[in-house]
Amino acid sequence: MMLKFLCHFCTDTFPADPMAPFCPQCREPLLVELPSAGRRIHSSGPPLERFMEFLPLSGAYESLSLGEGDSPLLPLIRLQHKFELPSVWAKDEMLNPTGSFKDRGTVVAVHRAKDSGVRKIGTVSTGNMGASTAAYGARAGMQVFVLAKEDTPREKLLSAGVHGAHLVQIRGDYGELFLKSYRVGSRHGIYFMNSTDPFRIEGYKIIGFEIYEQLRPRLPHYIFVPVSSGGHLIGLMKAFIELSRAGIIPSLPVFIGVQAQGCSPIAQAFSSGRARVSRVAAPGSVAQSINNPSPPGGNLLLHMLREHDGAVTAVTDEEILTAQRILAREEGLFCLPASATVLAGMLKIRDEGRFRPDDRVVLVITGSGFKNIPVLEHQALSLHSATPASLDALIASL
Amino acid sequence: MMLKFLCHFCTDTFPADPMAPFCPQCREPLLVELPSAGRRIHSSGPPLERFMEFLPLSGAYESLSLGEGDSPLLPLIRLQHKFELPSVWAKDEMLNPTGSFKDRGTVVAVHRAKDSGVRKIGTVSTGNMGASTAAYGARAGMQVFVLAKEDTPREKLLSAGVHGAHLVQIRGDYGELFLKSYRVGSRHGIYFMNSTDPFRIEGYKIIGFEIYEQLRPRLPHYIFVPVSSGGHLIGLMKAFIELSRAGIIPSLPVFIGVQAQGCSPIAQAFSSGRARVSRVAAPGSVAQSINNPSPPGGNLLLHMLREHDGAVTAVTDEEILTAQRILAREEGLFCLPASATVLAGMLKIRDEGRFRPDDRVVLVITGSGFKNIPVLEHQALSLHSATPASLDALIASL
Numbered sequence: 167m168m169l170k171f172l173c174h175f176c177t178d179t180f181p182a183d184p185m186a187p188f189c190p191q192c193r194e195p196l197l198v199e200l201p202s203a204g205r206r207i208h209s210s211g212p213p214l215e216r217f218m219e220f221l222p223l224s225g226a227y228e229s230l231s232l233g234e235g236d237s238p239l240l241p242l243i244r245l246q247h248k249f250e251l252p253s254v255w256a257k258d259e260m261l262n263p264t265g266s267f268k269d270r271g272t273v274v275a276v277h278r279a280k281d282s283g284v285r286k287i288g289t290v291s292t293g294n295m296g297a298s299t300a301a302y303g304a305r306a307g308m309q310v311f312v313l314a315k316e317d318t319p320r321e322k323l324l325s326a327g328v329h330g331a332h333l334v335q336i337r338g339d340y341g342e343l344f345l346k347s348y349r350v351g352s353r354h355g356i357y358f359m360n361s362t363d364p365f366r367i368e369g370y371k372i373i374g375f376e377i378y379e380q381l382r383p384r385l386p387h388y389i390f391v392p393v394s395s396g397g398h399l400i401g402l403m404k405a406f407i408e409l410s411r412a413g414i415i416p417s418l419p420v421f422i423g424v425q426a427q428g429c430s431p432i433a434q435a436f437s438s439g440r441a442r443v444s445r446v447a448a449p450g451s452v453a454q455s456i457n458n459p460s461p462p463g464g465n466l467l468l469h470m471l472r473e474h475d476g477a478v479t480a481v482t483d484e485e486i487l488t489a490q491r492i493l494a495r496e497e498g499l500f501c502l503p504a505s506a507t508v509l510a511g512m513l514k515i516r517d518e519g520r521f522r523p524d525d526r527v528v529l530v531i532t533g534s535g536f537k538n539i540p541v542l543e544h545q546a547l548s549l550h551s552a553t554p555a556s557l558d559a560l561i562a563s564l
Numbered sequence: 565m566m567l568k569f570l571c572h573f574c575t576d577t578f579p580a581d582p583m584a585p586f587c588p589q590c591r592e593p594l595l596v597e598l599p600s601a602g603r604r605i606h607s608s609g610p611p612l613e614r615f616m617e618f619l620p621l622s623g624a625y626e627s628l629s630l631g632e633g634d635s636p637l638l639p640l641i642r643l644q645h646k647f648e649l650p651s652v653w654a655k656d657e658m659l660n661p662t663g664s665f666k667d668r669g670t671v672v673a674v675h676r677a678k679d680s681g682v683r684k685i686g687t688v689s690t691g692n693m694g695a696s697t698a699a700y701g702a703r704a705g706m707q708v709f710v711l712a713k714e715d716t717p718r719e720k721l722l723s724a725g726v727h728g729a730h731l732v733q734i735r736g737d738y739g740e741l742f743l744k745s746y747r748v749g750s751r752h753g754i755y756f757m758n759s760t761d762p763f764r765i766e767g768y769k770i771i772g773f774e775i776y777e778q779l780r781p782r783l784p785h786y787i788f789v790p791v792s793s794g795g796h797l798i799g800l801m802k803a804f805i806e807l808s809r810a811g812i813i814p815s816l817p818v819f820i821g822v823q824a825q826g827c828s829p830i831a832q833a834f835s836s837g838r839a840r841v842s843r844v845a846a847p848g849s850v851a852q853s854i855n856n857p858s859p860p861g862g863n864l865l866l867h868m869l870r871e872h873d874g875a876v877t878a879v880t881d882e883e884i885l886t887a888q889r890i891l892a893r894e895e896g897l898f899c900l901p902a903s904a905t906v907l908a909g910m911l912k913i914r915d916e917g918r919f920r921p922d923d924r925v926v927l928v929i930t931g932s933g934f935k936n937i938p939v940l941e942h943q944a945l946s947l948h949s950a951t952p953a954s955l956d957a958l959i960a961s962l
Contacts, residue, residue, distance in 0.1 A: 232896055233636025233656055243627055244705055258631055261659060264898070265934055297898075305896030307642055311959065316949065324937055327945035330893040332962045335949040346952065354959050495728040498630055498703030500662070500695075536663055536934045539722055547725035551714065551733040554744065561709065561752050564730045 169222050171196035171364055174466055182222065184278055185352045187364050195362040195397075195463050197404065198222045202411035207375065212236070214273070217375045220408055221368055223277050230280065230306050232263035234273050235372055239380040239528070244496045245509075251516060252387075252525035256493075257377055260501060264325075265534035267398060268298035270373055271366030275359035276302045285309060286356040290343045292322040293455050294533055299359060300329035311356055313343050325537075341445075341460045361395035362463040370401025371408070377528055378409060384526060386419045388515075390508040391530040393423035393432055393478060394456035396463025398532070403470050419528075421476035423467065424511035426451030426504070430480035432464045437478075441468065452483040452541060453504040455533060481510035487544050489513070490535070500535035567620050569594035569762055572864055580620065582676055583750045585762050593760040593795075593861050595802065596620045600809035605773065610634065612671070615773045618806055619766055621675050628678065628704050630661035632671050633770055637778040637926070642894045643907075649914060650785075650923035654891075655775055658899060662723075663932035665796060666696035668771055669764030673757035674700045683707060684754040688741045690720040691853050692931055697757060698727035709754055711741050723935075739843075739858045759793035760861040768799025769806070775926055776807060782924060784817045786913075788906040789928040791821035791830055791876060792854035794861025796930070801868050817926075819874035821865065822909035824849030824902070828878035830862045835876075839866060850881040850939060851902040853931060879908035885942050887911070888933070898933035 169182035173189035173196055180186070180196060187196050205219040213235035214226035238261060242254045259267035272295075279287050288311035289299040296312045303310035310331035314323060315338070323333050336343060347358040359366055377386060391399050399421060409415045425433045428451030431443045443464030449457050461467075471477060481489075483503075490506035493499040508529040515521065535542075552560045567580035571587035571594055578584070578594060585594050603617040611633035612624035636659060640652045657665035670693075677685050686709035687697040694710045701708035708729035712721065713736070721731050734741060745756040757764055775784060789797050797819060807813045823831045826849030829841045841862030847855050859865075869875060879887075881901075888904035891897040906927040913919065933940075950958045 228639065229641055231638070233638060233659055238631025240629070240631060241626065261631055261661065263659065263896070265663070265932070301896035301898060304893050311962070321937060323945065323947065324940040325898065325934065327947065328889070328892040328898050328933065328940050328943055329896060330946065332946045332948065334955070334958065336955060337951055346955070350955060350959055353956065491726070494726040495702050498661070498699035498727060500699060500723065500726050534663070534934065535726065536723065536932065539719060542722040542726050545726055547721065548728065548730045549721065549725065550730065553735055557732070557734060557744070557748060558751065560732065561748055564709070
């Protein structure tokens, strides 16, 4: 079978070339087109094997895996009671090899690289995606190129650099670098698996398939997910759309994307009824890893959300830090500020009175808080000092 | 059934009181005593359920779990070929909720706290164990106390503090704080689940059970593990000893503990044939999380290793950093320097010509490198800068 990419807007199909993942006509991201009818989920094996019928791969290679996926779906009982919420679960994507959901996409894209005989891969990111791509590239014995902005602090380069990736700092902004990467890639045979790469998005589908599997026979009513480029939420929606087309589920959950107010181009376009995302001039929020002023998947995501009754909302830095603290203190989940947006978003929807008591809500917790310890300076600590003599009295007072 | 603690030296038993985990006669750590005969492993469910017959718990509570365990056992094929090693696997304990093997012990100790009606827990640690205890305590809704040295940098307190733990800095060294914690604990009803806590050690057993399960029907010949207090390796050995007593396996693997030369009290005692560990006067190595100058489980570990033909070896900081780089570059595994000691130790044993070609070796990778990014300043990066015009030439040259 010849693998195809589809443009959601032109509805044209193209050969599935990972080095050309945008529609040559409308410049929107292409998605892998796989007929869903008759496909099924297998009952055992690691995630890539269980969901192989829904993936554009020729097989799963143990030598490329770092044990990604099968992340826990944790019931958040204490949170639910304390904040009078419907039933809530955390899909804990922090429990991936490099500490974020990016690994789900990277492993599928690296499989695709191997299937197509590509030995050089790359990405434009100095954050979670850079570290993930460098780790999987190393595991596969591939050469890895990470393009970064000129002013990226050295400390942000280290976790990709430790895997031996070539780190290249270039003058220019993120949007420019993003486009440049494809030009460089096709010239030098480097597969740039960036945020909206079609195979990366196929990997994000697996998070959705697992949520289905873990809640079965029940279905979630709502799924909340942080939104940056749009790729992650597009993947989650594609998973449930394909399950529905395969006749496995009768209806889709409501998808709610959450952005930080300081950089919320998709939420702004959504709430003002626009079809296209506008670039944010001066982006900035505490949720660094989703500060994307010009999200390449923005228009596609807007279109898909409107088609399926989803929404995008935005939350303030204060709401984000409060949510980060609540998740850590009530449930033991220490996540990045970007990941905490989902709880902030959920509390907002609760305040709007949208939940029914028997709703089932899944919060996708995307990345580990250990990746940004300094941000904790914003959080109050219960910090005390004592002498050996005063310790007893102190403990008794706490 | 009345649960008992056993002193390995006096061979006396005592009531299993988590607040009194040392032998009142010889001051050595007590271990949980459970008869192994007739016990079996269940075939499904999360780890605590599968291995429940080997654990001193009344049941597994989903509300206390953060999805710990079932960590991958990754074949390290590239490493094996490049360094002419026997078959090697990484047991990747970085894939635990707070990024280290400590979670295995904490979840069992917190179950024990719940079983005994204790609502306050604590630990002496500002590193992996502090973060783990604070996270699980938060999940369980317990009050958590973390005792730290007066001079602990604020940054090391943050990842426990975010969970709302009370952080108390006290004058005194680690050894003194360790002893003080039990006095404070019994006075205020706080269960201090420190490094050699008997229930924590029961949790570490599960890593061993999973290794058995993942390699079955084959058995490992060697298991390498970093050694600090001794608790982790004691737990791994106890697992295989119990599998052997239950008639499930015919023989034990060879256990090799690895310390950093800059702080290697157990390795020193082992190689000089002494029965007791001496305190290291000026400890210091790049492997911060195992710099334990006076390991409370040292004497017990020495005794067990000699009884079962194991060994403890020590490796230099340079060997540790080289091993950290190799794991990251060849296999995509970015671990703490402390965790990289196992590969350094394995390369040392290889150089001594001890392996046979058909040996199966497991390296337990204990903690995530994301917990200590600054140490990467010791590693060389492939860092370049380019202008948009010079980028092509640069990429071609790499």
